[in-house]
Amino acid sequence: MATGITTVAQVAPPIPVSFLNRMLSIPTPLNIHGTCANQFTMPAQGGNILRMRRPNRLSVQQAKAPLGNTGINPAPIIPTVTDIDCELNLYGSYMLVQEQVVLTSQDPVLNWMTNQLGIQLREVEDELIRDMLLASAGQINCVGGVNGDNPTEFTATDIAGASATLFNANAYTIATVIEGQNKFGTSPVRNSYFAMGNSNLSQSLQNVDGFIHSAQYPSQQNILESEWGSVQNVRFLLSSIGSTSPNDSFLGQTVYNTFLAGMESYGFVRQDRESAQFVYLPPQIAGGNLALNASLGWKTRNGQEILNDAWVLNLRSSI
Amino acid sequence: MAIICAGTFTQGATATAIRIPLVSDVDRFTVYNITQMAAAQTTAVGVQYYWQRGFPQGAQIEYLKSNAGNAANLTQYLTSGGFTLIDTTNQQPGALNNGSTGISNISAANPPVVTVGDTTGMSPGTVVRLYNTTGATQYGGMDWTVGYNTFSGTNFDLSYAGANAGAGSAGSFRVIPYNPIFYPRIRYATSISRAANAVVVTSVTHGLNVGMKVSFKIPAAFGMVELDGLTGTVIAVNNTLTVNSFTVDIDTTGFTAFAFPVTGVQPFSPAVVVPAGEDNAFAQNNDLNPYIGAYKNVGYIGIQLAAGANSPAGSANDVLYWVAEKADSVNTINPVSLFL
Numbered sequence: 001m002a003t004g005i006t007t008v009a010q011v012a013p014p015i016p017v018s019f020l021n022r023m024l025s026i027p028t029p030l031n032i033h034g035t036c037a038n039q040f041t042m043p044a045q046g047g048n049i050l051r052m053r054r055p056n057r058l059s060v061q062q063a064k065a066p067l068g069n070t071g072i073n074p075a076p077i078i079p080t081v082t083d084i085d086c087e088l089n090l091y092g093s094y095m096l097v098q099e100q101v102v103l104t105s106q107d108p109v110l111n112w113m114t115n116q117l118g119i120q121l122r123e124v125e126d127e128l129i130r131d132m133l134l135a136s137a138g139q140i141n142c143v144g145g146v147n148g149d150n151p152t153e154f155t156a157t158d159i160a161g162a163s164a165t166l167f168n169a170n171a172y173t174i175a176t177v178i179e180g181q182n183k184f185g186t187s188p189v190r191n192s193y194f195a196m197g198n199s200n201l202s203q204s205l206q207n208v209d210g211f212i213h214s215a216q217y218p219s220q221q222n223i224l225e226s227e228w229g230s231v232q233n234v235r236f237l238l239s240s241i242g243s244t245s246p247n248d249s250f251l252g253q254t255v256y257n258t259f260l261a262g263m264e265s266y267g268f269v270r271q272d273r274e275s276a277q278f279v280y281l282p283p284q285i286a287g288g289n290l291a292l293n294a295s296l297g298w299k300t301r302n303g304q305e306i307l308n309d310a311w312v313l314n315l316r317s318s319i
Numbered sequence: 320m321a322i323i324c325a326g327t328f329t330q331g332a333t334a335t336a337i338r339i340p341l342v343s344d345v346d347r348f349t350v351y352n353i354t355q356m357a358a359a360q361t362t363a364v365g366v367q368y369y370w371q372r373g374f375p376q377g378a379q380i381e382y383l384k385s386n387a388g389n390a391a392n393l394t395q396y397l398t399s400g401g402f403t404l405i406d407t408t409n410q411q412p413g414a415l416n417n418g419s420t421g422i423s424n425i426s427a428a429n430p431p432v433v434t435v436g437d438t439t440g441m442s443p444g445t446v447v448r449l450y451n452t453t454g455a456t457q458y459g460g461m462d463w464t465v466g467y468n469t470f471s472g473t474n475f476d477l478s479y480a481g482a483n484a485g486a487g488s489a490g491s492f493r494v495i496p497y498n499p500i501f502y503p504r505i506r507y508a509t510s511i512s513r514a515a516n517a518v519v520v521t522s523v524t525h526g527l528n529v530g531m532k533v534s535f536k537i538p539a540a541f542g543m544v545e546l547d548g549l550t551g552t553v554i555a556v557n558n559t560l561t562v563n564s565f566t567v568d569i570d571t572t573g574f575t576a577f578a579f580p581v582t583g584v585q586p587f588s589p590a591v592v593v594p595a596g597e598d599n600a601f602a603q604n605n606d607l608n609p610y611i612g613a614y615k616n617v618g619y620i621g622i623q624l625a626a627g628a629n630s631p632a633g634s635a636n637d638v639l640y641w642v643a644e645k646a647d648s649v650n651t652i653n654p655v656s657l658f659l
Contacts, residue, residue: 049610085614131408131499135501136614138591149586152586246410251451304501304616306614313536
């Protein structure tokens with residue numbers, strides 16, 4: 001064996017690490033709750049509350065009686081309305097970053113911090129919609145399952161019952177039919193309401209009779225990234241930020257809140273000129289006398305509301 | 320240290336914990352009980368209270384006055400009965416069985432009285448979630464406002480449950496610290512009368528106001544299915560703590576009687592009162608706030624002051640002043656050694 005070989009034991013690299021100048025992905029939940037929300041904009045300088053009005057359906061009862069030949073007018077019908085108000089709030093978040101962080105780090109610190117803040121902004125918006133739905137949407141428990149809890153796990157009967165409730169209230173479906181095609185393993189998908197739930201429900205849903213995974217849709221167009229599949233007239237969007245209620249079942253287990261929505265069932269209101277604003281203040285502005293710190297953050301002003309309480313409901317289940 | 324907010328409050332005839340919303344976070348909080356400061360004391364009573372970020376939840380520094388002189392002449396650090404940071408957007412339920420043993424009895428009374436291991440930290444009006452109940456299964460998996468008729472160290476009543484036909488013998492519970500952050504909120508109905516204008520009671524304080532509209536989801540297990548899907552205007556509310564009802568302009572006289580399920584009827588869907596907007600014409604005709612039912616986020620961060628003679632929210636009828644401050648920076652690392 002040769003001797004006198006120079007190895008790293010004798011000549012070590014002066015800097016033994018390299019830094020990959022490409023940041024790894026930020027774990028980002030799928031924002032599903034804004035998907036079905038009707039988007040509105042409140043004008044700037046327009047106050048704090050956006051009011052909407054829905055004319056209520058007229059009764060057809062009197063109008064079905066023949067007028068006859070007396071020439072006498074029947075009693076007029078008096079229309080009624082429902083007003084829906086949405087109060088807007090200001091939200092925001094920011095980071096204070098000492099200039100030495102930027103000066104000493106090899107990575108583009110402010111770039112990925114900005115990216116993080118953008119993700120946070122959208123997640124906050126989505127969770128606010130979720131929390132509004134949890135607080136204010138009507139509820140139905142799954143009761144057809146066999147896990148012994150209340151609510152039970154998902155069953156086809158429960159999902160059919162929930163979609164029938166929306167159908168009976170004249171809620172329009174959101175998604176149109178995906179026609180069947182001559183493709184192996186696929187199945188046509190009905191016109192559907194959308195449901196937004198927690199990703200822990202993925203297995204529970206797959207066990208439901210008639211579940212069609214989104215990969216089995218005849219067409220892969222117009223499928224959302226969060227879409228897990230469909231059951232009868234409901235297409236399910238799942239996310240890790242889907243709503244849960246800890247210890248809320250009869251047995252003390254987590255209850256999963258899945259929001260079934262028809263068209264124009266709930267809304268998201270932004271304020272004109274402050275729908276979403278990124279705010280960067282360089283050290284010369286935010287850093288005080290010695291320009292020590294930069295500030296970067298976001299602010300947004302928005303509101304959430306249910307537009308028609310009969311067109312959205314919370315189908316509660318356990319697993 | 321910059322003052323971010325300051326204020327005053329006066330305790331009621333029965334002293335209760337006080338929650339103070341603070342738009343910004345807080346690093347130091349000071350309370351002055353001027354009622355006790357001004358009074359001549361014979362035994363030590365708290366007159367000034369101090370909290371600083373980093374204290375454990377519930378801790379405080381208390382300055383006491385023990386004589387007729389004006390000096391706060393005693394100081395003590397306490398780990399309980401003081402200040403607790405709160406964030407109502409955190410919806411995590413409290414500890415299993417409030418950190419004690421679970422339910423040992425649910426009485427067959429009107430309203431039913433629940434016997435548990437310990438109610439420390441609870442008070443009349445607390446919301447609890449019952450589950451895993453043996454007997455009286457109909458109360459499991461629901462939230463209840465408790466204690467307005469019966470409250471002790473080991474008992475509380477389910478204030479709005481109505482009559483209970485069969486006793487329960489076991490179960491668990493957790494305190495629900497905060498309401499959902501959005502208003503108006505759905506509630507579970509426990510009673511709906513058959514009347515020209517139906518009177519509705521909910522398991523948790525309803526929080527509704529006159530002029531708001533509500534709709535009903537009534538499953539078959541509750542009887543009155545004719546009400547399912549109907550919408551009405553709230554024309555009166557009774558916010559008496561032991562009552563908690565509202566009246567809606569729906570004639571239920573010909574409807575099937577409403578009956579809260581009895582034990583063993585599991586699983587079932589709850590009877591739900593759902594906010595459904597506002598009746599603006601009714602509100603304006605009755606000089607009511609026409610926007611009171613607006614959907615809004617009422618969540619907040621803040622601080623809770625415990626009540627009592629040695630706590631920052633003081634005793635009955637005390638007048639207190641408070642100051643919240645924010646530090647320019649908070650240094651929680653060890654102080655620099657002199658030898659570096």
